[in-house]
Amino acid sequence: MSVLQMILIALFIYLGSIGSIVGNTIGWYTLGRPLVASFVVGLILGDVQTAMVVGIPLQVMYLGNVTPGGAVAWDLSYATYIGAAGAIVFGQGMDATALIGVATVFAGIGGLVGQLMWNISYALNIPLNRMAARYAEAGDTQHMFVPNVVMGQAIGFVCRFIPAMIVLGGMTAASTQADFASLIPDYVISCLSIFGGMMSALGMGILLSFLLKKQWYMAIFIAGFILVTYFHLNTMGVAVVAAIVAIIYYQIGSDKEVA
Numbered sequence: 001m002s003v004l005q006m007i008l009i010a011l012f013i014y015l016g017s018i019g020s021i022v023g024n025t026i027g028w029y030t031l032g033r034p035l036v037a038s039f040v041v042g043l044i045l046g047d048v049q050t051a052m053v054v055g056i057p058l059q060v061m062y063l064g065n066v067t068p069g070g071a072v073a074w075d076l077s078y079a080t081y082i083g084a085a086g087a088i089v090f091g092q093g094m095d096a097t098a099l100i101g102v103a104t105v106f107a108g109i110g111g112l113v114g115q116l117m118w119n120i121s122y123a124l125n126i127p128l129n130r131m132a133a134r135y136a137e138a139g140d141t142q143h144m145f146v147p148n149v150v151m152g153q154a155i156g157f158v159c160r161f162i163p164a165m166i167v168l169g170g171m172t173a174a175s176t177q178a179d180f181a182s183l184i185p186d187y188v189i190s191c192l193s194i195f196g197g198m199m200s201a202l203g204m205g206i207l208l209s210f211l212l213k214k215q216w217y218m219a220i221f222i223a224g225f226i227l228v229t230y231f232h233l234n235t236m237g238v239a240v241v242a243a244i245v246a247i248i249y250y251q252i253g254s255d256k257e258v259a
Contacts, residue, residue: 016077054103075114082110
């Protein structure tokens with residue numbers, strides 16, 4: 001990765017955090033989502049295909065990640081940007097399952113760094129809350145932007161941009177030493193492939209647990225699986241078939257109500 005590419009990725013890691021300058025909707029709930037983050041990394045590093053290969057499984061893997069009461073157990077923004085970048089930098093020549101395994105490993109590193117940085121930023125923001133409270137008690141609304149905007153964003157930037165640059169710089173330095181893929185033993189590649197497949201299966205299981213509210217819904221899932229696997233339909237084809245079935249089902253139900 002070039003310095004400019006590292007700066008851009010680190011900047012998006014900052015923008016994809018809660019309370020970033022672009023706001024929660026564009027930041028945490030858009031730029032911070034694994035699929036969007038992987039696409040951004042792919043554009044920056046010039047390999048969108050690899051980024052999307054790992055982005056979709058990462059999106060499914062972290063579907064159940066929540067932050068109850070502000071407790072951040074895993075930083076999605078850090079995890080996905082670092083994970084997707086790691087897969088592109090170190091996954092040359094690997095198959096899809098191995099790429100997912102590599103991305104998961106680097107996502108684990110990024111997620112842990114992000115979790116640590118969240119806790120540090122929480123601690124650093126405590127004095128800002130007291131400063132804002134003093135301004136509020138004095139009725140000094142003109143200076144409320146200092147702790148809320150200026151200093152708050154400065155802490156967020158320092159806690160996300162700088163550590164991200166360090167991690168990305170370390171990845172880049174390691175990638176220039178030698179062909180990383182050739183240094184990994186075959187059994188490690190096999191383990192990464194198996195691990196990547198397991199994580200994808202686990203993520204799909206989590207997704208199905210949200211979608212399959214009734215047992216007979218499984219028939220719909222199996223029908224879609226058959227259309228893709230045996231009839232080789234793409235996503236658009238399956239969507240068209242599903243729309244036709246939904247219209248017929250709705251019409252039959254409406255006719256019964258009229259009768």
